[in-house]
Amino acid sequence: MKRTLIVLIIGALLGGVVVYNLMNDRDPFANPFKSDSLLDRVKDRGSDLLEDGADTLRDGLNELSE
Numbered sequence: 001m002k003r004t005l006i007v008l009i010i011g012a013l014l015g016g017v018v019v020y021n022l023m024n025d026r027d028p029f030a031n032p033f034k035s036d037s038l039l040d041r042v043k044d045r046g047s048d049l050l051e052d053g054a055d056t057l058r059d060g061l062n063e064l065s066e
Contacts, residue, residue, distance in 0.1 A: 018028045024036065 017032050020032050021028050021030050026032075026036075
């Protein structure tokens with residue numbers, strides 16, 4: 001009985017962590033206590049935007065040179 005109760009409590013806690021991470025668009029087993037500040041998100045998305053812009057410029061230059 002005690003073992004079943006402990007397993008249920010641990011399962012509920014792990015399930016809560018997975019659901020919390022999925023609700024916040026993270027990997028299911030990521031650290032739920034990691035700060036996800038606005039500044040960090042802006043930096044990540046800004047670097048993605050720069051990489052996409054560089055790829056687009058390369059493609060455009062390749063089309064012009066052909």
